[in-house]
Amino acid sequence: MRNKSVVTEAYQIQIAVDLIKLGARLQLLQEETVLSRERLLKLYKEVKGVSPSKGMLPYSTDWFMSWSPNIHSSLFMDIHQFLLRHTSLTGVEALIKSYLLYLEQINVSGDEPVLSVTRAWFLVRFFDAQMLQLTGCTECGGHFIAHANGLYSDYVCGICRPPSRAGKTKRNAAISSLLALSVAN
Numbered sequence: 001m002r003n004k005s006v007v008t009e010a011y012q013i014q015i016a017v018d019l020i021k022l023g024a025r026l027q028l029l030q031e032e033t034v035l036s037r038e039r040l041l042k043l044y045k046e047v048k049g050v051s052p053s054k055g056m057l058p059y060s061t062d063w064f065m066s067w068s069p070n071i072h073s074s075l076f077m078d079i080h081q082f083l084l085r086h087t088s089l090t091g092v093e094a095l096i097k098s099y100l101l102y103l104e105q106i107n108v109s110g111d112e113p114v115l116s117v118t119r120a121w122f123l124v125r126f127f128d129a130q131m132l133q134l135t136g137c138t139e140c141g142g143h144f145i146a147h148a149n150g151l152y153s154d155y156v157c158g159i160c161r162p163p164s165r166a167g168k169t170k171r172n173a174a175i176s177s178l179l180a181l182s183v184a185n
Contacts, residue, residue: 008034013043018096020044022117026052032092032121058119061131064145067158072114073123074144074157076102077134080124095121 012033019029020043029040044052064073080098083089089097099117106113115123123145126132134143135150137157144157 015092015096016040016043017047019092019117020047022096022099024121025057025118027057028118028121032095057122059122061126061147063119064123064126064132065147067163068114069119070145070158072102072106073119074134074142075105076115076120077123077127077145078143079105080120081134095124 012035016029016033016035019032026037026040026044029035029044030037033040035043041052063069076098079101080094083094083098083101087094087097095117099120102115102120103113123132130148132145133148135146135152135155136143137160138154139156139160142157142159144155146152146155
């Protein structure tokens with residue numbers, strides 16, 4: 001029995017360390033592990049060298065609807081859904097692996113990710129609560145984040161029909177072309 005608790009604690013610590021390295025907020029760590037707040041604070045300081053940031057977590061589905069966050073969130077969610085369907089990963093393990101794959105795709109362009117691991121965690125929770133869904137674009141066939149139960153019979157994504165001010169910077173243009181290639185494949 002002792003070995004099982006040691007393995008479980010070691011597993012919980014590894015999950016916490018992985019999430020901390022990805023930039024997870026303390027509240028996320030508390031929800032996804034059974035480690036005490038004090039232990040998580042100590043672990044956070046050991047891994048990052050600083051105390052975790054304080055403040056409210058971002059809690060709104062609206063953030064995922066704006067142009068650039070929608071594209072990044074959709075890429076992450078497509079990866080996450082693929083892993084859930086085709087691997088034995090579930091829960092926090094699927095979140096971590098999906099987020100790492102998302103970062104890998106974004107880093108190809110040498111750019112910074114728009115989606116944080118904490119927002120990715122919320123995104124998964126919003127999907128589980130059926131507040132958000134993936135909706136197919138009628139032009140490219142890609143799947144994008146949309147509010148659940150919306151009327152999307154002729155939905156066109158932000159890559160196929162970007163808003164008038166979208167992509168006006170080199171950074172946004174590079175992201176759009178990278179993600180357009182990713183969606184096309």
